[in-house]
Amino acid sequence: MESDRGAETEPESRFGIEQRLHPSSLLFTVGRNIQTLLIPGLLVYLFSRGDNWDVWLMVLFVPVTAFGIIHYATVRYRFGADEIVVRSGLINRNVRHIPFARIQNIDLRQNLFHRLFGVSEVRLETAAGSEPEAEFKVLSTAAVDEMRARVFPQTGESDVDEVADAAPVLLELGLDDLVILGLIVNRGLAMVAAVLGIAWQFDLLEETAFSTWVDARVSDMSARDLLLLSLLAVPVVALLLVLLSVTWTILRLWAFRLVAVDDDLRVSCGLLTRIAATVPRHRIQFVTIHETIVHRWFGRVSLRVETAGGGEDEGNTNISRRWFAPLVRRDEALELVRDVQPRMAVDGVDWQPLADGARARMVRRAVIGWSVVTLAGAIVLSPWVGLAAALLIPFGVWSAWRDARYSAWAWTPNGIAYRSGAFTRRLSATLFEKTQVVALHETPFDRRWRMASVRVDTAGAGPAGHAIRVPYLERAVAEELRGELAVRSERAEFRW
Amino acid sequence: MAEHESGLAIDGAADEDAAVDVADGAVRGLDPGFVPAEQIGSWIFVAVVVVLATGGLIVAAKAEWIPSFWMPWAIAAAAAVVLLLCWTAAFWPRIEYRHTSYLVSELGLEIRKGVVWRSRVNVPRSRIQHTDVSQGPIQRRYGIATLVVHTAGTESSQVEISGLPLDRAHAIRDFLINWGDGDGV
Numbered sequence: 318m319e320s321d322r323g324a325e326t327e328p329e330s331r332f333g334i335e336q337r338l339h340p341s342s343l344l345f346t347v348g349r350n351i352q353t354l355l356i357p358g359l360l361v362y363l364f365s366r367g368d369n370w371d372v373w374l375m376v377l378f379v380p381v382t383a384f385g386i387i388h389y390a391t392v393r394y395r396f397g398a399d400e401i402v403v404r405s406g407l408i409n410r411n412v413r414h415i416p417f418a419r420i421q422n423i424d425l426r427q428n429l430f431h432r433l434f435g436v437s438e439v440r441l442e443t444a445a446g447s448e449p450e451a452e453f454k455v456l457s458t459a460a461v462d463e464m465r466a467r468v469f470p471q472t473g474e475s476d477v478d479e480v481a482d483a484a485p486v487l488l489e490l491g492l493d494d495l496v497i498l499g500l501i502v503n504r505g506l507a508m509v510a511a512v513l514g515i516a517w518q519f520d521l522l523e524e525t526a527f528s529t530w531v532d533a534r535v536s537d538m539s540a541r542d543l544l545l546l547s548l549l550a551v552p553v554v555a556l557l558l559v560l561l562s563v564t565w566t567i568l569r570l571w572a573f574r575l576v577a578v579d580d581d582l583r584v585s586c587g588l589l590t591r592i593a594a595t596v597p598r599h600r601i602q603f604v605t606i607h608e609t610i611v612h613r614w615f616g617r618v619s620l621r622v623e624t625a626g627g628g629e630d631e632g633n634t635n636i637s638r639r640w641f642a643p644l645v646r647r648d649e650a651l652e653l654v655r656d657v658q659p660r661m662a663v664d665g666v667d668w669q670p671l672a673d674g675a676r677a678r679m680v681r682r683a684v685i686g687w688s689v690v691t692l693a694g695a696i697v698l699s700p701w702v703g704l705a706a707a708l709l710i711p712f713g714v715w716s717a718w719r720d721a722r723y724s725a726w727a728w729t730p731n732g733i734a735y736r737s738g739a740f741t742r743r744l745s746a747t748l749f750e751k752t753q754v755v756a757l758h759e760t761p762f763d764r765r766w767r768m769a770s771v772r773v774d775t776a777g778a779g780p781a782g783h784a785i786r787v788p789y790l791e792r793a794v795a796e797e798l799r800g801e802l803a804v805r806s807e808r809a810e811f812r813w
Numbered sequence: 814m815a816e817h818e819s820g821l822a823i824d825g826a827a828d829e830d831a832a833v834d835v836a837d838g839a840v841r842g843l844d845p846g847f848v849p850a851e852q853i854g855s856w857i858f859v860a861v862v863v864v865l866a867t868g869g870l871i872v873a874a875k876a877e878w879i880p881s882f883w884m885p886w887a888i889a890a891a892a893a894v895v896l897l898l899c900w901t902a903a904f905w906p907r908i909e910y911r912h913t914s915y916l917v918s919e920l921g922l923e924i925r926k927g928v929v930w931r932s933r934v935n936v937p938r939s940r941i942q943h944t945d946v947s948q949g950p951i952q953r954r955y956g957i958a959t960l961v962v963h964t965a966g967t968e969s970s971q972v973e974i975s976g977l978p979l980d981r982a983h984a985i986r987d988f989l990i991n992w993g994d995g996d997g998v
Contacts, residue, residue: 625965753966756934759927774966784968799935807920807937811965 335393335404339457341434346385346454348430354378392453396467401441403451415450417468419443422581422595425461429589437461437591441468487582487656488642490573498644499566501611501619505558508565575642582657584637594637599812600624601658605745605781606650608738618650619643622657625776638780654746660731661746668725668736674766675789676721683713716740726787726798731809733773733802735785743783750809751775755802757795769795773802835984838918840925846955847976848906853951855902862898866891915974917985922962924974936972940964944986948979958982962989 358375393404400416420441427437436455443450456464490498535543571588585593603623612618620642645653655662687710695703719739726735732748754774763769769792773785790798870891873879879887914925921938925931945961952958952975960982961973977985 752937753940753964754934754936754969754972756932756969759931761929764931772968774964774969776965776967778967799933803920803923803935803937806935807939811940 333395333397335395336460337394338389338392338453339434339436339455339460341436342389342455343386344434345430346389347382350378350382350385354381394451394453396464401451401464401468413451415441415443420450420468421597421600423461423465423468424595425591425593427587427591431455432591439464484576484578484583485656486574486576487653488573488575488645490570490586490644492567494644495567495570495573496563497615497617498570499563500559501609501615501617501644502566503558503562503611504565505561508561509558570640570643573643577656584641596622596624596637596641598658601661602751602775602777603745603747603781604654604658604661605743605783606654606663607782608742608744610740616647617644618647620645620650620653620657621781623775623777623779623781639782660748661729663727663729663734663744663746666727666729666734668727669794670725671721671787671789672766672768672791672794674768675724676718678762678766678768678789679717679721680714683717684710687713724788726785733785735787737783743781745781745783745785747773747775747785748809749802749805750811752802752806752809753811755799755806757799759792763792767792771795771798771802835981836917836919836988838916840914840916842914843910843974843976844955844957844978844981845910846957846978848910850951850955850957850976851906851909852902854949855898855906859895859898859902863895866895910976913974913976915977917988922972922985922989924972926974934969934972936962936964936969938989940966941989944990946979946982946986960985 355375355378358378387407388405391405391407395402397414399418400414401420403413403415405411405413420443422442424440424442425437426440431437434455436457439453439456439461441451538546568588569590570586573586574584576583576585580598582596582598583593584596585591601622602625605621605623606618607621608618619640621639622641623638642653642657651662651664655664687706691703691706691710694706716739720737723739723742724735724737726733728734729746732746732751734744734746736742736744752773753776756772756774757769758772759769766789768789770786770788771790772787775785778784787795787798870879870884870888873887874881874884908928912926912928912931916923919938920935921941922936924934924936926934942963942965944963946958947961948958956979957976958979959973959975960977961971963971
């Protein structure tokens, strides 16, 4: 029976024995609840002038923590010959059988505290669905090793920090790369905005001693001093934002490594919180080469992928999709695409431009759009705003011109590619076997110009910030493209 | 041709003839019953809007939210909107009917929709995860149904067409689902 097979592999194995979460899970549950429930409530209680909802969140702390403790106490899992069985729940009892064959990857997440205790958060992801099949918060490193050894007996890997040395490293980011990435990403602004948002929510921006002091000093200054101060402040603030951004990047993407192990691509990174995520090659639906102006200054691009099937956990999802290959040298990008998913290679394809009238239409649209903004600004806000907006019209025209010139589509050996953009450029590719739905759209304006646009829908779209939506094609070309895509998609079998 | 009737079995298992017959690649329009069904639905909507608008205007008049100087204009505006809705309810279904068509073939389902903003959507047969055939009460009276096809796509995760004759909707569904050996996974 099953026990025999288990006994063959490891005599000391805990095959068939039910195991529980690591005891420190209790600590982490409590810690998580403190973070989400108690701290906001405390902040409000201490700083807020008026009444606020979040105070009442604190009340929830006790029941939620109680549930967390109960959950910890009831989660049990054991290994069968070819499946893992997870039990949980006290009132609603749940037993879940997950065949090893269905498990696509085991992803880990470790923050500082996890590392202190030698544990990590584990997620088992399967082929389909939007929720992970099983989540364990937390398991010891040894337990994770055992799980990996059982679920994926053919590939061995120890803990989060050690990726198989023999595996080819596709991308590695050093400190200099991270600094450049920090500059490109410009997270500083977003972080400051977030902090300001929180401060506003908790009424921290109201009259405080600090703000009154600032007001007093500012009103004392002469106009000239004020001007000097403003001029000085700008580079200082900019520098601070850059430092913030670089720090964030270093913390999040420290020791970034992208490795190919058999059919999987593995990403690991993080300084305080270590993340190890797996992306099975065949789950990649869509690939985008993303390039902003700042990217171009440094001769780099970034690679994003979209995958389907798997959970929506922010940390791992972002790392393995949006930040899949955050910084690649321009001339190495195409090669990386080939390494990541050889069938999506976009070198040497025959780029087809948009219709002849596309440029005229795009320019016209930019002019109309900006004119509307100018008028609206002038009427609603002030004539100066309108004037400022009007000055941007030539820029809009230039942008449309560039976009029209760069935009193109092409057949690849196994799929289709599309590129677009004026200053921020994106080049994307997908495979016939990943194409879900093909649609041709025709706006009334399209009709007048005898044009149409073609859209290819794929699974899990979004993270790449781009889609194969080819606009301003000649009607006949669009029809043919749609027809051809429909045929080739149907012929290519879809596999999650 | 009597074989077609057996394709209506509740469990949805169609026989070969009905299934193959449905996937002939011919472009078809909706069932004519679509027009009255849509009209009735629209008229009901218009009735609800009229009641709400009247109630709202009366309340606004009584509570002085709208100064009495503006009242005639408010009433005129409301009347204009209602008239527009009436025109839509009366004429739009027919216009929609003329501009909607579909075809089913070995390759899958193709739906052509849209009066002003037009589209042609192709759903390859092998990409269909599951299907729904549903009928509202008005649709039931006219023997038409809505077919919704689910895919793994993001923007087009659901592709639907309303106004198919019920038996045809079933036949198309059966044909699309029984495409091969698996579930696309």
